[in-house]
Amino acid sequence: MRDAIELEWAGIPTVALIHKAMSGSANSMKRLSGVPDYPYAVLDYPHVPLAKWDPVEVREIARKLAPQIIERLTKPAGG
Amino acid sequence: MTLHAPRHQFQDYDDFLEQAYAKGWTDGMPVVPPTPDKVQRFLDYLGMPPGELLGHVPTREVTVTAEHVAVNAVMAGCRAEYMPVVVAAVRGFLEEKSHIHSTSGSLMGPAHLLIVNGPIRTELEINCKLGVFGPGFRANATIGRAVRLVIRNVMRGIPGFLDRATYSTPSRYSYCIGENEEDSPWKPLHVERGFLPQDSTVTVFAVSETTIAGDDASRTPEGILDSLVMYTRRGGVTGDKWLGDNVNVIMVMGMEHMRYFAEAGWSKQQMRDYMYPKLKEPIRPGEMPIRLGKPEGILIVAAGGHGMADTHILHPHLAWAITKPVEPRRR
Numbered sequence: 001m002r003d004a005i006e007l008e009w010a011g012i013p014t015v016a017l018i019h020k021a022m023s024g025s026a027n028s029m030k031r032l033s034g035v036p037d038y039p040y041a042v043l044d045y046p047h048v049p050l051a052k053w054d055p056v057e058v059r060e061i062a063r064k065l066a067p068q069i070i071e072r073l074t075k076p077a078g079g
Numbered sequence: 080m081t082l083h084a085p086r087h088q089f090q091d092y093d094d095f096l097e098q099a100y101a102k103g104w105t106d107g108m109p110v111v112p113p114t115p116d117k118v119q120r121f122l123d124y125l126g127m128p129p130g131e132l133l134g135h136v137p138t139r140e141v142t143v144t145a146e147h148v149a150v151n152a153v154m155a156g157c158r159a160e161y162m163p164v165v166v167a168a169v170r171g172f173l174e175e176k177s178h179i180h181s182t183s184g185s186l187m188g189p190a191h192l193l194i195v196n197g198p199i200r201t202e203l204e205i206n207c208k209l210g211v212f213g214p215g216f217r218a219n220a221t222i223g224r225a226v227r228l229v230i231r232n233v234m235r236g237i238p239g240f241l242d243r244a245t246y247s248t249p250s251r252y253s254y255c256i257g258e259n260e261e262d263s264p265w266k267p268l269h270v271e272r273g274f275l276p277q278d279s280t281v282t283v284f285a286v287s288e289t290t291i292a293g294d295d296a297s298r299t300p301e302g303i304l305d306s307l308v309m310y311t312r313r314g315g316v317t318g319d320k321w322l323g324d325n326v327n328v329i330m331v332m333g334m335e336h337m338r339y340f341a342e343a344g345w346s347k348q349q350m351r352d353y354m355y356p357k358l359k360e361p362i363r364p365g366e367m368p369i370r371l372g373k374p375e376g377i378l379i380v381a382a383g384g385h386g387m388a389d390t391h392i393l394h395p396h397l398a399w400a401i402t403k404p405v406e407p408r409r410r
Contacts, residue, residue: 024239024240024243025240025243029138029187049186
């Protein structure tokens with residue numbers, strides 16, 4: 001999370017991909033970094049947070065995350 | 080030298096303790112009130128100003144000062160005389176390759192081990208023999224606890240906040256041992272790492288898990304080391320490109336195994352040289368990768384009592400073992 005925030009500070013549009021199980025620490029890092037509203041893309045179950053995903057699941061995850069990533073990268077700042 | 084911490088008023092000890100729990104200042108156990116005079120006494124023992132910087136955790140926007148450490152050492156139940164060891168350990172965990180942001184936030188919930196070497200061990204009565212990992216020894220219990228309270232209260236390693244350990248471990252209450260230099264046939268850990276025997280040091284290490292390598296059948300150094308290799312390969316030694324070749328695994332060997340090496344005159348280096356190529360053989364089913372980059376990554380520590388023919392293998396989290404000197408008091 002912090003890496004994404006620091007890249008944004010450096011002027012590089014960034015999207016953090018966070019599993020729902022890790023959203024607590026992601027939110028904590030946002031608060032600590034002074035950007036509590038900074039958005040990120042969320043991956044949810046049934047995809048488990050730490051696993052060896054097979055190629056079929058990886059493609060499924062990509063299909064789910066791609067719209068969130070595109071939205072975050074193209075949405076106007078503050079929009 | 081003015082203290083910087085905010086002041087709070089309490090009616091009595093019970094009121095303080097309930098507020099300490101309510102404000103999240105404790106690890107779940109009672110704490111000692113860090114009164115200004117006591118915190119000042121701990122700093123005076125060191126001869127350090129309250130604002131002296133010990134290090135920082137950039138990702139958390141945290142700086143750690145001598146006063147932070149003194150407050151938490153008082154709360155942990157330390158004596159002022161323990162402060163040099165606590166400060167050295169905190170400095171160790173704030174080294175970049177100690178990777179405290181990861182080790183105190185990780186899902187794996189590694190524990191933060193301190194290994195004390197040198198004369199300060201005996202001066203402070205830090206246990207290194209029977210029951211070395213367990214309760215009952217004030218210096219071990221409170222020095223390790225003080226470091227954990229600093230990680231919690233200063234570095235924000237609070238469960239549910241930045242500490243995301245899925246299960247965590249009771250070793251996170253306190254995890255401090257000494258090396259049994261007196262009964263050991265070997266060079267102490269700190270001497271192997273470049274210090275003099277008369278120096279006092281603390282080696283800090285993030286332990287992801289412990290394997291108890293029991294072998295009461297072997298009667299030779301080679302037999303025991305073969306067992307240690309087998310157990311180490313099962314648990315693995317993690318690492319990555321950033322940590323490079325300097326990752327460590329620690330083997331804490333007690334009296335029953337150690338005596339075979341003493342009788343046969345084996346040095347720690349001979350033990351490492353015997354184990355390393357066997358550890359680096361290709362991985363087999365049921366084994367984990369061994370990311371050690373060189374034999375010296377295996378750290379052997381003499382500690383524990385008589386009885387069980389075991390060696391405790393401490394597998395790393397993503398960090399190096401870091402050794403810091405215990406600095407003398409500034410008069």
